[in-house]
Amino acid sequence: VAILFRGHEITGREMFESADKLVYALKAKGIKKGDEILACMANCPEAIYLLLAASKCGAIVNFWSSGFDKDFISEIIEKSNSKILFVTSDEWDNIKKISICEKIDIKIIIPLNEALKIENLDACYGREHLKKITDVYAHGKTTITFLDFINNIKDNRRFKIDKINLDDPFTITYTSGSTKIGLPKAIVHKNRAYIAIARFHDPDLSRMPAMKNMRGLAHIPLHSNTNIASAISDTLCQRGTVVCEPIYEANSFAKILALNKASFVLATRSFWIAAMKEFEENEKLAREAIPYLIVAASVGEDITQNEEKYINRILKKYKAGSTKLPFPLSPVTLSIGGGDCEHGGLFFTLFREQRECLGFNKKEFGLIPFQLADIAVLDGDGRECAYGKYGRLVANSPCTMKEYKDNVDANNEFYIKDIYGRCWGDCHVWAYITRKGNVVIRGRLGNEFKLKNGRKIPMFKITEVITKTSKHILSCETVLAHREGAEIIVSYIELMPHTKILEKDLVRKIKKQCKKEVSDEILKKMYFTIIPMGSTYELTKSGKRNIRALELKQTDNCNKLY
Structure with a gap:
């Protein structure tokens, strides 16, 4: 089939x-x-x-x-x-x-x-x-x-x-x-892109499971290259079955998993979190959907450790993959996929948490680049950053787009050169490379607070400080906003489902941690709001969190941290 x-x-x-x-x-x-x-x-x-x-x-x-x-x-x-x-x-x-x-x-x-x-x-x-x-x-x-x-x-x-x-x-x-x-940008891809990504997903090169007799869910909108390259082309090239799903909604995602019983599923973190919340409320639905799931992959945006732990907890509880895989591979843990639409799929990490627990890396395992991808992390001068140092992630591969259609300015911005004159495609994200050659990605470039001395502080750094203060925090999105004409930093915090921590206790922990790790100049600009229980972030039609909406949101109800 x-x-x-x-x-x-x-x-x-x-x-x-x-x-x-x-x-x-x-x-x-x-x-x-x-x-x-x-x-x-x-x-x-x-x-x-x-x-x-x-x-x-x-x-x-x-x-x-x-x-x-x-x-x-x-x-x-x-x-x-x-x-x-x-x-x-x-x-x-x-x-x-x-x-x-x-x-x-x-x-x-x-x-x-x-x-x-x-x-x-x-x-x-x-x-x-x-x-x-x-x-x-x-x-x-x-x-x-x-x-x-x-x-x-x-x-x-x-x-x-x-x-x-x-x-x-x-x-x-x-x-x-x-x-x-x-108003998204139009991307032109060649025939080569889809054949190459499928070839480099072959088990002999990637060490990923063979797709034969497995189902890959194609539910991401067709105007996304991720869906065509990875869910459709890749699945067919590996003799898997493409499960076509016309509905794309976070609130329906748990039921879609139960209906299609797919083995390989790409989805944004927000879709996975929505499904896990549904499974917590409906055990029968969880037991119907998850046993078939061998590779549950988060794609499209970065994911925090708290979000990953929450998703993994539910996957383990209902023994994801148990109808297909023997112990100890079952239950399955969340995999992390990567590569923006311009570059196609460049990275994949299977069973990330299990590998980290086995001692592969005491800090972060990161994303494994496929052998087809040439990657680097550059500083502001176009020099390659040292291991562990954040910079701009760039890449080249047979899957990289041909061009943005009818958009000369965007093409000129996308292709950048390092100090040696080598041309790269810009991934437009903060990242660093581990000593093992894996890539750790955190947040989009351009979302930074500029200090008086000219130094720029990425918002993901503030998000990381807040999320590690408490296991009761599921998600946090930190953005630049404005109040009374002045630039401020606002963190929107979502709590774990059914958590019993009091808001005043949580705020006290956040204040204590931020006081330790955040400069006074930033502390004075920091505001926060806790999303009401049962609510979550607004999503774009692509299934990602609508950061632009958070940036433009009225800040009157936000609380000053200090």
Whole structure:
């Protein structure tokens, strides 16, 4: 089985046959090598057929989302000069009123409800999100269903397939858009990127488990390169089964795990934390979901030790991976994945906590770079930092993007040179390299407080001081904000579920620790707020914490630390 979609199994043979039909349907509409195809889709089998077909005929698939800014969507469509749009019914319901969509020659609609009706879904599994299209032709003569589109071609022999190279552009995906909400940057990747990352995940190179007979969950939005490279391409290359999941919501994530019973799952820390909270409240759901889980990987943003310990505690409690792995590998602990969308997957660390307990590293194990990645940590002058010293993480690999599409300024900022003139792709994060060559990543560059002497203090350093004060703290996000025109530092603290510590006792501990480790200049600027029990951080559509929203949040209710 190559693809599993809500109970519907699709074999490798069926997958390639459908993809080949799509190749010829695209050729019949004049699609040639280098042409862009627009795609606004949830995770579904047709998205994988489109990837395979584009790879075979040399087209470039531009995956975007209806959640983008409406003017930005119009700009994407106009610049693509595309004749064809593939869209799932849930996304079509959101974009059909955008006037420029009418200018696209052919709109191919994939009604999700038709594929999902074989599964007995109730509201909690997301039925309300899957809009039914009773008659797609009612939207105009340029609208057609996917099956009608691929089944119209009777004679394939008259179509010539162009020769495709590894360095040909293949996809346009988008950054998470966490800094400019709704306006992410478009990233162009080559064919080589997806083949290389899958090759270097092979068990003989990575020492990771083989994916054969395992399920990889594809639930991250398709406009993210992480989903296409790691969840789809990588799983298929290793003969695993891609589980396509059209719903992407933190509050539904626990139920999605139970429904799909996946072995390999990539998700943000916020999704994992939401699932663990649900499992604590619903043991039956936990026992249904977790035993299949061999690799639970946190991706997309850094994760604190307290968050990792909380997730691991629940994974261990319900014996994650126990139906697949023998003791002592079971229960599974959280793995940490890495590599931004620009670079693809560069890092992976399996069973991190167990390795640390065995004495691999007394401090932090960090992320293991794959052999395909060339990495360095640079200081402000472009020199490589000493082991253990924080600086700017840079990298190069076959998976690094070709370019930002139509964005010269962003390209110029992304590619930087060290003192030897070597060109690197900027990961734009604070990191250091351990003596074993592993990478420890902490926080995004640009989120720093500038002292009077010119020195910059990253916000993650303050977050680390606060989180280690008490085991009762689950998460902390520290941002720069403004109050009465002055710059201040605000820490938003989330407590462990069901914790019984009194707020005054917690604040006393935080004050004591900060007094020890934080300078007086910073202490005077520090404010905090404790998130009410049962609440959590607002997330962006990519599933990351919305740091921008915290920066802009009203600070009237924040408490001064001193």
